[in-house]
Amino acid sequence: MSKLLSNVMNYYAVLAIYKFEMARMRRTLLQSIVTPVLTTSLYFIVFGAAIGSRIQEVGGVGYGAFIVPGLIMLSLLTNSISNASFGIYFPKFSGTVYEVLSAPVSTLEVVLGYVGAAATKAIILGLIILATAGFFIELRIAHPFIMLLFIVLTALSFSLFGFILGIWADNFEKLSIVPALVITPLVFLGGSFYSTDMLPPLWQSISLMNPVLYLVSGLRWSFYEISEVNVWVSLIGVSVFLVICLGVVYAIFRTGYRLRP
Amino acid sequence: MTVIEPEVGSTILSIQQLSKVYAGGFAALKSVSLDIKAGEIIALLGPNGAGKTTLISTICGLVQPSSGRVLVAGHDITTDYRITRSLIGLVPQELTTDSFETVWNTVSFSRGLFGKAPDPAHIERVLRSLSLWDKKDNMLRTLSGGMKRRVLIAKALSHEPRILFLDEPTAGVDVSLRKDMWAIVSELRESGVTIILTTHYIEEAEEIADRIGVINHGELILVEEKRALMAKLGKKQLELELFDPLEALPASLAPFGLELSANGLKLIYTFETTESGENNISSVLEALREAGITFKDLHTSQSSLEEIFVGLVNQPASKPVQGAAI
Ligand SMILES: Nc1ncnc2c1ncn2[C@@H]1O[C@H](COP(=O)(O)OP(=O)(O)OP(=O)(O)O)[C@@H](O)[C@H]1O
Ligand SMILES: [Mg+2]
Secondary structure, three states: OHHHHHHHOOHHHHHHHHHHHHHHHHHOHHHHHHHHHHHHHHHHHHHHHHHOOOOOEEOOEEHHHHHHHHHHHHHHHHHHHHHHHHHHHHHHHHOOHHHHHOOOOOHHHHHHHHHHHHHHHHHHHHHHHHHHHHHHOOOOOOOHHHHHHHHHHHHHHHHHHHHHHHHHOOOHHHHHHHHHHHHHHHHHHOOOOOOHHHOOHHHHHHHOOOHHHHHHHHHHHHHHOOOOOOHHHHHHHHHHHHHHHHHHHHHHHHHOOOOOO | OOOOOOOOOOEEEEEEEEEEEOOOOOEEEEEEEEEEEOOOEEEEEOOOOOOHHHHHHHHHOOOOOOEEEEEEOOEEOOOOHHHHHHHEEEEOOOOOOOOOOEHHHHHHHHHHHOOOOOOHHHHHHHHHHOOOHHHOOOEHHHOOHHHHHHHHHHHHHOOOOOEEEEEOOOOOOOHHHHHHHHHHHHHHHHOOOEEEEEOOOHHHHHHHOOEEEEEEOOEEEEEEEHHHHHHHHOEEEEEEEEOOOOOOOOHHHHHHOOEEOOOOOEEEEEEEOOOOOOOOHHHHHHHHHHHOOOEEEEEEEEOOHHHHHHHHHOOOOOOOOOOOOO
């Protein structure tokens, strides 16, 4: 298998980068798992118990269950971006990136290694959140396959986005500014914790310009078959985003932008 | 990705009119051409900012060339980068390591990155030859600077390269480690590895290189066999200590261009050795005897590579050195 693969691509390089990145996570294993478990529990206690006792049901689903896809999406987006951006930013910052740049690896192989590892971590954390939620509420997943597809596509595309961010950033501020100033607000305003039906009409239309709404809505549909936008629109949207990010990464390596002077 | 082993003596690296202009408009390399034979050790000398690192980085794929091309074992570094890069090992000038990795892991990582199947026996050999074996489970941040430098060499050797670039391998390294490094280089040469190194220590180039290239202001101003270079550019001086002070040089000695010291007690004859070794020493001594000048002592001295080097780089830029083959 590895023999065969190494004929078509530098398989050992992909594996080396992937394992190196996963080892970074293993060093902080406890904190990697405890953090999502703790924050999910907090969300359930605060949002689910406190607010949920006032909001009985949203779209025929209990409030606690309603916010699960939003919680998973929040974690997927922030972790994909931070894992991938840090993964490439740090070697660039410390100088160790010279080795990857001087190695016989193609853009695709570098991306498979770094982005693959970042997405893997994000997916694992997303599933941990799902499992934690199972302690608080009774989980009901109508379309498990579509749910996985959504999770994987989101993790991949936002890890790619994070990878681009890590290459672009030339200081730590830039690295943290996008997740904090863009992603988190978009997630909170994207119907993660409420249905946009509850908003006045003007805000409903504005919300439709928020890309994260499509992600949350699509993922929620895979659970409960309720959605704000057609699930296909969501799926196509996230796929298009994935392709755009791939194109940008390819262009970065072609032109050497911020990597090869 | 199998590559035919380059024959010793054949051209393994061919740099052709390579130029690099950085984004800011700074020309760091100006049409550099150089052929390097398999199994050779070549030392690149040049002052800070001359373009040594830029040259190496371009060949290794870290810097994009502006024009010209580079062939490694006959393969173009841009179109056939998979082949060329797997033949090359690079030890960068800056000490950069991942603090939280162990020596063993970081060296194994490098081997994988360069597309080679795991081979613990090879990694062990490399670590032992660099006296790193007992440190193999240490975190990199617990190593001294000299050890980190060796780890970088081990990483560069992990995938069995045929060409090794050493960018100032002995900067900030103590005398004994420097000697070790020289021993490592000659061991590598035994195994047929071609080595290109940069250094600011002239005695290092003198000690280990077969050929010496001098870069200044982005131009390769000279490349020469070390011995030929020393012989060709090395000035020799003959100093004669006289018994009795001289007021002035006798007319019969005028053609030789002798110098007389201020106190009149020393005669200095400067001559250049040609490749055939001919000079006028015997005629000078003959003329002295005829003029009745006696001397109590004499000695000759030859300029070191260092003096040659300083002489070269202090010449104005873009004027090739006379008689130097480029
Ligand atoms: N990324 C870059 N962008 C712009 N200019 C650069 C860049 N890298 C190097 N230079 C410039 O190119 C010139 C050559 O630099 P280089 O690092 O090749 O010199 P060097 O011969 O290796 O010097 P040293 O002996 O100090 O290591 C310098 O003037 C340097 O400032
Ligand atoms: Mg340098």
